[in-house]
Amino acid sequence: MTPVELLSRLFPSGHDVVAGPSNTLAGRAKLTDGAAVEVVGVTDGAPLSPETAIELAGVIIRIVQDGKKTPIVLLIDTASQRMTRRDEMLGLNEYLAHLAKVVTLAGLSGHRTVAVLYGAAAAGAFIATALAAQTLITVDGAHPSVMDLPSIARVTKLPLEVLEKKAETTPIFAPGVTPLAATGAVMENWTVADNFSDRIESALTLDASSDTRDTLGEERGGRKVAHSVALRVAAEFGKAAR
């Protein structure tokens, strides 16, 4: 799905979202009841560079500074973080972390944050963009991943066929919407038949004040122990003080 199609399906009442520098887009859209939302995005499956990350973060900081607590919808089609010596030398980790922090800050500051993944997002870029929002929605064409299977095969020194076979038995490592939804990363997956306008409006009304992705992963059976381990640690933390 192109950003233009996606925007018109999400916001039939209109928007003024335009392309910005470094494969970004930004602007405002109107919900069907006339309420405003801020839209910030990354386009074209471009690897996430320091330039793109800092541009997105700058737009979001200005939205928070505005003080209106307008909901923010993030439209994401990136790739992995850009893999160059130059970017690492300049501290790409700080640029990605800054973006993740700023998106999280917006949530803490009263802006409802929802990411709509309409293309790729991988590895560190996935953490800094789509996963930093309070809620992650995937639509047709979304391809979230940590690392592709051939690369996992290389690092784990397992034949690709063996990995593909194992991926049929567990959602724990394979790329794609289904395994990531099972582990709790993706709240909802929308198909082309869905009414995106209705669905984004109802997603925006969900309470998202705490991170419940581990509970979701437990309910869906893709991450069976994370939530209970976290709860046990928290319970023991109080006892250890005495």
Add this chain to the structure above:
Amino acid sequence: MIPEEIVRSPSWYESSARNRISGLLDADTFREILGPAERVMSPHLELFDLPPAFDDGVIVGRGQLDGKPVAVIAQEGQFMGGTFAEVSGAKIVGLLRAVAAAAGTPNGVSAVLLLLDTGGVRLQEANAGELAVSETVRALIDVRAAGVPVIALVGGRAGAFGGGGIVTACCSHVVISEQGRISVTGPEVIETNKGAEEFDSRDRALVWRVTGGRSRVLLGGADSYVKGDVASFRAAAARSRNAAPPFTLETMAAEQERLEKRLSSYGDCRDTPEIWARAGLSDPTSVPDIDDDAFLALLSEREIKHDAR
């Protein structure tokens, strides 16, 4: 014969995660949570015929530093590269959430000490590990927003790579030694994807110039540079506890400015000596070669402190 300074304080790089913790905290104050006796292990490694560890490579708990309570998280880089996975990650996330909830109560702590030693996400549990990093980021920010500083200590064998590099830069303050390395994509992965002409991962000097502790602290990616012994890390952790920036809109706006300025000042540089020359260092090519005392003297002459993280 073992040199006297090593007897006095062992090397952070050479120590296990458990030994780092005991050297970091006041004697006999560490109380581990879900320790090895509980055998909370990865349920996924069996699928790959890999042996699990009783602590899944992460040690969490609480103790005291200079008589004040602290929470501690330590990754053991020697087990599965100190990776973020379902169990190891949940221990980190659970502790951070408990610290945020306890802030301002009698159970609260003065700081979280995060001893990073990680290659990033454990690929055998890639989805759980990726989510664990994201949940760690969110919980860590909640801790900071509750007024509790999170201090990253980087100097282990596995460095702070992948999601570990992102988590590091989310902390309030980053302490690093010469051997500490911070990066997102590791040199080997860049070489595999883009070729040795982009990044020759066997060129150790180059890898250190790009990712190493001295480069990071000179550029602003780390805040305190320490000699590589455990006692120096302890001293820096205690000091920085009181000097960490709060997590606010103002701090993020300051970081925005700091990182924009870095791109406009050094965005066209190809190697770190070029950056250091432009930053006004009188002898930039000597930076990797001088000893720690000389490097610390060089740092103290320069104003690299910022409250923008």
